[in-house]
Amino acid sequence: MNRYLRYSIPLFIFAIIAAFLFKGLGMNPREIPSPLIGKPIPEFSLPTVENAETIVNKVDLNGKVYLLNVWATWCVSCRAEHETLVRLSRTGKIDIVGLNWKDERDKAQVWLRQLGDPYTINIFDKKGRTAIDLGVYGAPETFLVDSKGIIHYKHAGPMTMTLFNETLLPMIEDLKRKG
Amino acid sequence: MRVFFQILLLFVSLPSLNAATLAEYTFENPNQGEDFRDIIEEMRCLVCQNESLAGSNAELAVDLRNEIYDMMKSGQNKDEIIDFMVSRYGDFVLYNPPLKPTTYAIWFGPLVVFLIGGLVLFRILKRKSRTQETELSTEEQQRLNNLLKQSTDNRDVNQ
Numbered sequence: 001m002n003r004y005l006r007y008s009i010p011l012f013i014f015a016i017i018a019a020f021l022f023k024g025l026g027m028n029p030r031e032i033p034s035p036l037i038g039k040p041i042p043e044f045s046l047p048t049v050e051n052a053e054t055i056v057n058k059v060d061l062n063g064k065v066y067l068l069n070v071w072a073t074w075c076v077s078c079r080a081e082h083e084t085l086v087r088l089s090r091t092g093k094i095d096i097v098g099l100n101w102k103d104e105r106d107k108a109q110v111w112l113r114q115l116g117d118p119y120t121i122n123i124f125d126k127k128g129r130t131a132i133d134l135g136v137y138g139a140p141e142t143f144l145v146d147s148k149g150i151i152h153y154k155h156a157g158p159m160t161m162t163l164f165n166e167t168l169l170p171m172i173e174d175l176k177r178k179g
Numbered sequence: 180m181r182v183f184f185q186i187l188l189l190f191v192s193l194p195s196l197n198a199a200t201l202a203e204y205t206f207e208n209p210n211q212g213e214d215f216r217d218i219i220e221e222m223r224c225l226v227c228q229n230e231s232l233a234g235s236n237a238e239l240a241v242d243l244r245n246e247i248y249d250m251m252k253s254g255q256n257k258d259e260i261i262d263f264m265v266s267r268y269g270d271f272v273l274y275n276p277p278l279k280p281t282t283y284a285i286w287f288g289p290l291v292v293f294l295i296g297g298l299v300l301f302r303i304l305k306r307k308s309r310t311q312e313t314e315l316s317t318e319e320q321q322r323l324n325n326l327l328k329q330s331t332d333n334r335d336v337n338q
Contacts, residue, residue, distance in 0.1 A: 029228060035269040102238070128242055135267040137225035137239055 034135055034154040041068065041149050042133035049100050049108045049122040056123050058149060065175045066095040066120070067168075068143040069159070070131060072103040073111045075139040081158035082115050088164060089118035094172055098122035101131045101139055144168060146175045201233065204248050214257050219244055221274050222264060231274065 041058060048054045069085060071078040089096055098119035100108050105124060112122070125131055134143070137156075144153040152171060155163065201219075206212040216233065222243075224235035232240050232247075243264075250260050264272050276282045315323065 032225065032271045033269055035266060128239075129246075132242065132246060133267060135269070137268065 028157070030138065030156050032137070032156065034151075036135055036143075036151050037154065039151060041143070041145055041151060042130060044123070044125075044130040044133070046123045046125055046130060049098065049105060049112070049124045052105070052124075056121060061097060061121070061145070062149050063147050064095055065144075065146050065172055066097050067159075068097050068099060068134075068145050069119070070099045070101050070134070070136050070139050070141040070143075072101045072139050073107045074103065075101075077158045078140045079115075081140055081160075082118075084159050084161060084164075085118040086116040087161070088159070089120075093169065095120045097145075099131065099134075099136075100124050101136065102126065102128040144171060144175075146178075201244075204244070206251070211251055215248065215251055218247055218257060218260055222272050223274055225268060225272065 041061075043058050045055055045057050048056060067088075071082075085096055088094060096118050098121070100122055102125070105126075108122075108124070112119075123130070128136075134141075140158055142155045142159050143151050145151055152175065153168065201216070204212070204215060206215065219233040220231050222232040224230045224232050224237055224240040224243075226237035226239050227235050230237075230240070232243055247260055247264075250263065255263075261273070270276050270282070276285060278286055
């Protein structure tokens with residue numbers, strides 16, 4: 001074997017390792033693949049943020065494609081994405097269902113009054129038990145759910161217009177076509 | 180010096196502060212307690228990803244510990260609880276990932292690297308031993324003999 005070629009082997013190995021590590025730098029460790037893709041959303045029976053007496057069940061959400069957005073007033077990133085959610089809801093392209101996670105009702109109500117309410121329904125999960133069933137490990141998280149209650153996509157982190165237009169909207173249109 | 184030891188003692192005792200948070204989980208059956216500790220040691224806290232559920236004080240970790248505790252209290256066994264967690268959070272929640280096509284790289288990667296290393300080492304050693312065995316050319320043999328003769332002569336002179 002050529003002497004120079006042989007000496008370049010360690011350099012070559014280093015380059016491969018460096019390439020992997022560099023790729024790793026750009027990856028988000030919070031982006032964990034959800035085992036719930038393709039599965040139905042869990043059964044639940046919870047009140048709404050607006051009214052402790054109004055109980056919402058899983059079946060009440062069926063019939064429409066919607067985004068299920070996990071949020072809380074203690075969550076800074078939720079504050080950051082809120083404006084995007086309000087804008088999204090105004091486009092009329094998608095319904096957004098809220099899952100208020102381990103929060104206080106009055107604080108959540110004030111938040112919605114002050115910042116605008118993008119949600120068609122807002123479920124109040126005080127104990128976070130439904131969030132556990134959804135595999136939620138941080139807020140905000142957004143699920144794309146079809147009219148039969150099947151989860152098709154999950155995004156951990158704030159929703160952005162780019163993500164919505166480029167990734168979610170094609171999926172939404174596809175799901176709406178299929179009914 | 181005394182202050183130094185006090186500070187040292189503080190650092191040494193810090194890990195046990197975590198353990199103290201588990202005292203609230205009591206079981207009548209000691210086996211169950213053991214299972215419980217095993218499960219939460221084997222599970223990753225998804226908020227602080229380098230901590231186990233046992234060691235983390237993140238709110239989600241506390242909730243999940245409580246959930247697992249309730250499940251154990253209601254008589255569910257270890258496998259059922261692990262299934263429960265994996266069906267929600269995926270294999271990522273396990274520190275000990277199961278053997279399947281997506282995890283082959285984790286399980287067999289080190290073995291493959293080890294084998295490659297062994298092969299390289301084997302080849303290098305083999306080549307070394309081969310070079311040592313190669314016979315000297317007549318010219319080299321002649322030079323070696325001269326050198327050996329010279330050194331013997333020198334010794335004689337010195338003595």
